[in-house]
Amino acid sequence: MSPPIDRAALRKTLRERRRSLSPQQRIAAAESLAERVLGLPFLPAAGYLAGYWAMDGEIGLHALQLRLPASLIYCLPLLHEDGSLRFAPWRAGDALVTNRYGIPEPDVTPAGALRAQDMAVLVMPLVGFDADCHRLGMGGGWYDRSLAFRHDRPAPPWLVGAAFAAQRVDALPREAWDVRLDAVCCEDDTLLAHPAGQEPA
Numbered sequence: 001m002s003p004p005i006d007r008a009a010l011r012k013t014l015r016e017r018r019r020s021l022s023p024q025q026r027i028a029a030a031e032s033l034a035e036r037v038l039g040l041p042f043l044p045a046a047g048y049l050a051g052y053w054a055m056d057g058e059i060g061l062h063a064l065q066l067r068l069p070a071s072l073i074y075c076l077p078l079l080h081e082d083g084s085l086r087f088a089p090w091r092a093g094d095a096l097v098t099n100r101y102g103i104p105e106p107d108v109t110p111a112g113a114l115r116a117q118d119m120a121v122l123v124m125p126l127v128g129f130d131a132d133c134h135r136l137g138m139g140g141g142w143y144d145r146s147l148a149f150r151h152d153r154p155a156p157p158w159l160v161g162a163a164f165a166a167q168r169v170d171a172l173p174r175e176a177w178d179v180r181l182d183a184v185c186c187e188d189d190t191l192l193a194h195p196a197g198q199e200p201a
């Protein structure tokens, strides 16, 4: 298997698949997703929850943001110049700027932003996922670099992938830097990862 080619081809197919869903499917899926994330057994009662501003056909988090308890503070990612993601609280009406990919992000100074380590939960957009809660992202390495500390440290932050069921594949190619998710939520299923060391034989 040659991972770069596999990943690029798979990314293209799965991105087309998520973009091809109808508006009706997207609205219903975002509602179900919100219930599934709020129903996660490990969801902390309070703290920062990192979401994202959906683009490129990603499953929306608007329903989740509206239903969060006041004790869970919704944040959006910011691209930091060191190559990692930072996060800042964002509510409808707060100022936004556009990043290099054209994605809106909160208009805060880098010094005022939070780190991934400060989040209680990160809900991450997926291009693809498999039954073992491995993820395929956009390929910029932003999430993998920002979450590398989770290789030798348990949750929190809890890592939750959000996707349409159509983005599930049998098995993803794996790289040493890939950070496994603690759960994946899609409109019709919640996958919980087995804790490290407790995987089935």
Ligand SMILES: Nc1nc2c(c(=O)[nH]1)N(C=O)[C@@H](CNc1ccc(C(=O)N[C@@H](CCC(=O)O)C(=O)O)cc1)CN2
Residues within 6 Å of the ligand: 052, 053, 054, 055, 058, 077, 085, 100, 101, 103, 125, 137, 138, 139, 140, 141, 142, 143
């Ligand atoms: N909604 C959302 N926000 C996010 C991410 C994401 O995947 N989705 N990210 C997840 O990492 C980070 C941004 N990373 C990204 C990496 C690549 C591309 C992307 O569109 N690449 C284009 C080419 C873009 C260009 O260079 O102009 C492409 O591959 O077609 C976008 C975002 C942080 N915010």
Ligand SMILES: Nc1ncnc2c1ncn2[C@@H]1O[C@H](COP(=O)(O)OP(=O)(O)OP(=O)(O)O)[C@@H](O)[C@H]1O
Residues within 6 Å of the ligand: 007, 135, 136, 137, 138, 139, 140, 141, 142, 143, 144, 145, 148, 175, 177, 178
């Ligand atoms: N911890 C890390 N340190 C340095 N570079 C990293 C790290 N993690 C990932 N990268 C780089 O990021 C690039 C993209 O990784 P990959 O293709 O696995 O992205 P992905 O699975 O789509 O996830 P992401 O959402 O993080 O982009 C790789 O070329 C890799 O070299």
